[in-house]
Every structure is written in C-alpha cells, then in structure tokens.
Amino acid sequence: MGHPLATLILLALGACSAFAALALNLPLPYLLGPLLAASLVATLAPQHLPSGYQFPPKLRLAFIAIIGLMIGAQVTPELFSDAPRLMLSFAALTAFVVLAHGFGYVILHNIGGYDRPTAFYGAAPGGLFESIAMGEEAGADAARLTLQQFLRVVAVVTLLPIGLSLWLGEPVGSSAGMTLARSSVPWSALPWIALAGVTGIILGQALRLPAKQLTGPMAIAAILSLTGLLHLDVPQWLVNTAQVVIGTALGMRFTGLTKALLMKGLWLTALSVGGMLVIAAGFALALMGPLDQPFDVLLISFAPGGVTEMSLVALSLSANPAFVTLHHVFRILITVVGLGLSARWLRARL
Structure with missing residues (x-):
C-alpha cells in the first residue's frame, strides 16, 4: 500500500540516524544507522505505522542498483591477470560456502530448534534476498528467516571491521573515511548513471542473476570498465543516499x-557467524x-557478508577492492545456486 x-x-x-552513526565512527554508518533506527520502529512501535505499510520495493x-554500479566500476583488466590463482581461490571459496552453510544449519536447527x-x-x-525468497516458498518461518539473514550481514560488517581496527591499531573501512565513490562528479554524469542502472536491472532480471538488483548493474559497470567504453564515477552523495534508503528498507x-x-x-x-x-x-x-595475499585481505574476501563494507575495508588495507568484491559476488552466486539445487532434496526430507 502507498x-x-x-x-x-x-x-x-x-538520515538523522546515519549522521549519528557517522559521529560515533560506526562501520558503514549510512547503512547501519538507518537500519537500526528503522528496525527499532518496526519492533517497538509498529502501531504508529499505517495499517499494512510496506516500504516501497521499487525505491x-x-x-x-547504485551500489552495484559503484562496485562494478572497480573491476579492471588487471584483476584477471593471474587466472590460475583466481581459480584456486574460487575452488576454496566453494568449499567454504558448503562448510559454513552446514555449520550454520546445525546451529539453527539442532541448537536453536528452528x-x-x-x-x-x-x-x-550469502544471497540475503534470494535466501529469504526461496525460504518463504519452501515454507520457512518468514520472521525468523529474515531475522537470521539480516543479523548475519549486520554482525559481519560490524564486528569484522571493528576487530581489524583493534588489531591494526587504526580504523578501517567506512569508519576510516574510505569510499568507492567520487566526491566530485559533474551533474552531466547522472543520466549515464541512471541509464546504466536501468540497463543493469533489466539484464539481471533477464539472466536471472543472483542478487540481480545488485549484480546486474554491477555487471554493466564492469563491462564498461573492462572494455574501456566508459568509466562510471558515482558521486559520494548519491552513494550515501542509496545506503540510507536501503538501510531503512531493511530495517522495516x-x-x-x-x-x-x-x-x-x-x-x-x-554462534553461527562466529563459527x-x-x-x-x-x-x-x-x-x-599459494595466493600471495595477506591474511587480512583473504579474511575479508571470505567473510560471509557486506560486499560494500568489505570492499571499503580492502581500501583501508591498500588492497584491490575489486579482488574482494569478486570473491563476494562468487560466494553469493555459489550460495544461491546451491540453494536452488538443494530445494528438491529439502522438499523430499520434509
């Protein structure tokens, strides 16, 4: 209902919560501030919301899509210069997804009683929105499913940057002022950004990509960057606005x-995210x-959550954010494919 x-x-x-989170040096303040504020409204004061209210999904x-364009623009030809090592990393990431999913299932089913x-x-x-959609189709408890998926992402993007900050002795990620966006982008670039975003959404829907609202625009921006046709620079104010909208929507x-x-x-x-x-x-x-990469860069590449924040942490560590982003996109892809293939088995068990 509108x-x-x-x-x-x-x-x-x-927006007010985002500025408060920024003042407190929280990681990903423009996302987590609105998410926490909206979740408090949704859980503690739902009676003040209009009857049947839902946050506009199209908004x-x-x-x-804006976040997808920002991340995709970081993909460069240099990222694929060492294909054998990349394949080894992807094979290990596939094994990680299987082990992590199995561990989380044991925690939620055997200990949590779900x-x-x-x-x-x-x-x-991985695959926050896809996991929720598939789970609801399979008869999962929508409230518990949504809670666990959101808390997974929130826990990782909050605790991992804080842990790395304490280990390194300085802030990392967005709390260190890192960003993948550009502060000075001419207004004339906005029509190109809008066109790329719309094209990416259509592409994601047509190809049924995992997390299509993110990966479709990201693919368009990456293709433009890799081919040299156009490098999309997304202004910082637009990225901040996008995070406020997304955080508010998630909290609701x-x-x-x-x-x-x-x-x-x-x-x-x-228990589950810690494991x-x-x-x-x-x-x-x-x-x-084997990969000739530091431990902290590989850790954020395998951490199960927060594509944007993990990429910002990579910038803090002087690592290529596209390397980290590529691993997270592959994790989402493998997770969603695995969920689809497992659906028939799960229905048989039920």
Whole structure:
C-alpha cells in the first residue's frame, strides 16, 4: 500500500540516524544507522505505522542498483591477470560456502530448534534476498528467516571491521573515511548513471542473476570498465543516499518480531557467524602462500557478508577492492545456486 508521508518520515529518521552513526565512527554508518533506527520502529512501535505499510520495493531496488554500479566500476583488466590463482581461490571459496552453510544449519536447527526450511535458508552464507525468497516458498518461518539473514550481514560488517581496527591499531573501512565513490562528479554524469542502472536491472532480471538488483548493474559497470567504453564515477552523495534508503528498507523488514525472538536470534547469530568467521580464517591462513595475499585481505574476501563494507575495508588495507568484491559476488552466486539445487532434496526430507 502507498503511504508516501510515512516513507518520507522514515527516510528522515534514517538520515538523522546515519549522521549519528557517522559521529560515533560506526562501520558503514549510512547503512547501519538507518537500519537500526528503522528496525527499532518496526519492533517497538509498529502501531504508529499505517495499517499494512510496506516500504516501497521499487525505491529500494533503484538505490541497490547504485551500489552495484559503484562496485562494478572497480573491476579492471588487471584483476584477471593471474587466472590460475583466481581459480584456486574460487575452488576454496566453494568449499567454504558448503562448510559454513552446514555449520550454520546445525546451529539453527539442532541448537536453536528452528524447523528444517527456516534453519537451512537462514544459515545460507550469502544471497540475503534470494535466501529469504526461496525460504518463504519452501515454507520457512518468514520472521525468523529474515531475522537470521539480516543479523548475519549486520554482525559481519560490524564486528569484522571493528576487530581489524583493534588489531591494526587504526580504523578501517567506512569508519576510516574510505569510499568507492567520487566526491566530485559533474551533474552531466547522472543520466549515464541512471541509464546504466536501468540497463543493469533489466539484464539481471533477464539472466536471472543472483542478487540481480545488485549484480546486474554491477555487471554493466564492469563491462564498461573492462572494455574501456566508459568509466562510471558515482558521486559520494548519491552513494550515501542509496545506503540510507536501503538501510531503512531493511530495517522495516523486522516488523512483527518480538523481543524474545530477537534475543534468541542474536545469540544464535553469535554462534553461527562466529563459527563461519573461524572457518574463513582457516581458509585465509591456508591460502596466504599459494595466493600471495595477506591474511587480512583473504579474511575479508571470505567473510560471509557486506560486499560494500568489505570492499571499503580492502581500501583501508591498500588492497584491490575489486579482488574482494569478486570473491563476494562468487560466494553469493555459489550460495544461491546451491540453494536452488538443494530445494528438491529439502522438499523430499520434509
């Protein structure tokens, strides 16, 4: 149902929360600030929202495309200069997805007591929106599934940059002021950005890409960059606006959750995501020599969440953000393909 005034108020609240998170030096402040504020409204004061209110999905879709364009523009020919090592890394990442998903499933089903569909799709280490959509089709509990998937991303993009900041002795990621966007971009570039975004969304839908609202525009920007036809520079103000819109939209998905369910989700996330990060650290240690990459760069490449924030952390570490981004896109792809292939097996078990 359309409630433009409610949407404007929520976005204004999200913007204020973003500036507060920025003042506190939180990672990804323009995303996490609005997400936390909107989730508090959704869980503690849903009675103040219009009856049947839903955040406009097309608005969220448009701004997710902006993030995709920003990331895709970082892909350069140099990234593919060492194909054998890249293939080894992708093979290891495939093994990581299987192990991390299995570990998360055991935590959510055996310890958390979630039913099989909710535990299976809630434990997926990637493909946030696809996991939720497939899980709901399989009969999963929508509230618990949404909670676990969002908490996975929030936990990784919050805890990993903070942990690396403490280890390195200085801020990393967006809290260090890092960005993949350009601060000075002429207004004449906006029509090209809009055209690339729309084309990317259409491409993602036509090819049924995983996380198509992100990967479709990202593919368009990467193709333009790799071919030298056009390098898309996305202005910083547009990226910040996109994150406020996306964070507010994600936070509103918590509508209907109780305090008890939220607390249970938090400690299950601590167990499952903690285990996934330990597995990621093991792969990072094993691949340091063969891939000739530092441990911290490989760790953020395998961490199960936050494409944008992990790419910003890569900038802090003087690493190529496109290298990290490529690994996260592959993780999402493998996860979503695995969910699709496993759907028939899961239905048989049920």
